[in-house]
Amino acid sequence: MSPALDLPTVWAFIIAFAVFAYVVMDGFDLGIGILFPTFKPGRERDSAMNSVAPVWDGNETWLVLGGGGLMAAFPLAYAIILPALYAPIIVMLLALIFRGVAFEFRWRDPAHRAFWDVAFTGGSIIGTLAQGVTLGALLQGITVEGRQYAGGWWDWLTPFSLLTGVSLVVGYAFLGATWLVMKTEGDVQAHVRRMAGWLGAGTIGLIGVVSAVTPFLKGAYYENWFAWPNVLLTAQVPLLVLVGTVLFFRSLMRGHEYWPFLLALGLFGLSFVGLGISMFPYVVPGAVTIWQAAAPDSSLIFMLVGAVVLVPIILTYTGYAYWVFRGKVGHEGYH
């Protein structure tokens, strides 16, 4: 196998890209759901929801690509990870049902709008918490025997997985707040700008805590981060986080509208790179590498042809959809 085109590595990057696209795009949708109760019922809530109503469905599709792609490219990993994380994944799916239908239902049923608002927020918070728990449970390691999960049904629940769960809730709320800084005006914008400051501080603090704990979990994390001379490279990640933090607070103070969101994306991107450094080349940390889990080459090549052609097209028309609905969100009509 030539190192120039190692198919499992290529697919690991594609799936990582899909998961990252999901995390940032549905991240701000879910963040708006988490922040929803802090807006006044009526026009504030309406415009917050309006800002993502045309795009949330496309954003959530990256989750299907992440899950479906994992099954297709790394079926063994899919078959081990999903049973291991049974409870948080089922909870996430159920929570996302409430969150998703709330977009339509709250407009159809003014009499029960309060109920669907609670469903929107509850679905967003619980769904995010479950995603964060899933991540933490994966990082802390999964018991594998042969080709199957061999642990218990509550292995996923640990202080570390709860920490990553809460961190993701704060992080998505941070993304949602900076998104709304970009999409709203007036009182709402002033409110989300304040929130963005607090949530930014919280997110960065929690990134620090999770990063500090992760190398001491079992697995090769410590080695991946601190082995000489790799550390010269890996040390750039926390340094860049510091730079990003400074730039973020500066742009927020100066009243910039787009930069806080873009810098928040940058901080998420750096966290994601950090995650990649921790995990690579394992897909089930400490147990299964991407090469062990990979589907046969005939599967990977067949999909790669499609992905190379289709993903750029998808990104193009997704960009078009965002372009159509660009600018500040309205809470009332312009017809």
Add this chain to the structure above:
Amino acid sequence: MFDDISALTLARAQFAFTVSFHFIFPAFSIGLASYLAVLEALWLRTKNEVYLNLFKYWLKIFALAFAMGVVSGITMSYQFGTNWSVFSDKAGPIIGPLMAYEVMTAFFLEAGFLGVMLFGMNRVGPKLHFMATLAVAVGTFISAFWILSANSWMQTPRGFTMNDAGQFVPADWLAIIFNPSFPYRLVHTVLGAYLTTALVVGAVGAWHLLKDKTNAGARVMFNMAMGLVAVAAPIQIFAGDMHGLNTLEHQPAKVMAMEGHFESHPDGAPLILFGIPDQKAGEVRAQIAIPKASSLILKHDLDAPLAGLDTVPREDWPPVPIVFWSFRIMVGLGMLMLGLGAFSVLARVRRSLYDWPLLHRFALVMGPAGFVAVLAGWVTTEVGRQPFTVYGLLRTAHSAAPLDAPAVAASLLAFVIVYFVVFSAGTGYILKLMSHAPHPGEPGLEESPGQPVRTAGITPAPGIHHAAEGDAS
């Protein structure tokens, strides 16, 4: 051991429950997306406002049905892993890429243009908006293509080898995608989806015609729906027959269960119309049968021999009573659809399509028939595939995850509660929208009275909007 069995049963119940609920929505939205594209095309071509009003009327319903289809569908793509991990490990190299293509070619296309379709008319103008509607409609079809290819491969697997880990390794992708049952299943299922939508649209039209036979919108939708039923129902019966012959060739045990043929018939098999199949005893009690008719249908020869389940090892039998009954429900409803189509043709000949209350009542009663028929057909083909997930090669009992009965039971219960709350509310909202008569100046999603505009952004395109109105007048 007891735990193993019950966990497996619960996992199967969970899959059956979630997939059945999910299937209802695409069965409706595949047809409805195409119907919306046709309505918008007719509006653009004729500038007749009645088509635009109908478009907006059905678009609101589509938005609800589509959202429910999306959220119930995401569940499916993860359930393969949570409950059927061994199947995913072994068949993932084949099923996974087919589903990845579904996501890349269909889901993104639908989701990407749905926002423009629902909220973008005033921002992009009618022509680009029509392209968005078309993209969504094409997306629903592409989605059906891939998922039915994956499903058909499980029924008639081809184009693979096995590796040491027991995985199915793709050897010939064209043989995998266009496996023997796929073309038949695709045609039969998509036609089923179109009929389902036509029956719903027809029932809504009929309901409003019964109240006011001059309602222009109700007349147009009833006319269009009955036209489609009249044409598609006979084609569907023919397509179903072809699909059945294909099944007889590749999955004879399924056809034996559908027919209730426990015994072989060396000189002409009877067509059992009704009866009570008894799996244990291996016989159909109290049967009403037409001698030799089954051989006539399946072999086009009254005296052709037909093998029965007595030629199949018992451990390979599908659950006969379920398959036997679901097949009869599907066929019975298909015949009623044929009857409705014929009735509507008669009404056209008599020039009384809009003022024959008996026809309208018939169409109204038939409103949900498509859903029931599609689900019954799905049960026939999926339960008929048992006891295998990959037909003849991988048993259902060997496909499940290392499951714990209480965990599966708890999640099944959660699914049941959530689905009933969420989807009965959604269905209620759809029925409420349907109960309003279509009328001129139908509000769209961006401009319904009593709710704020949902379009994001401040860059309206009033010029385009007014130009469109100018064209229309």
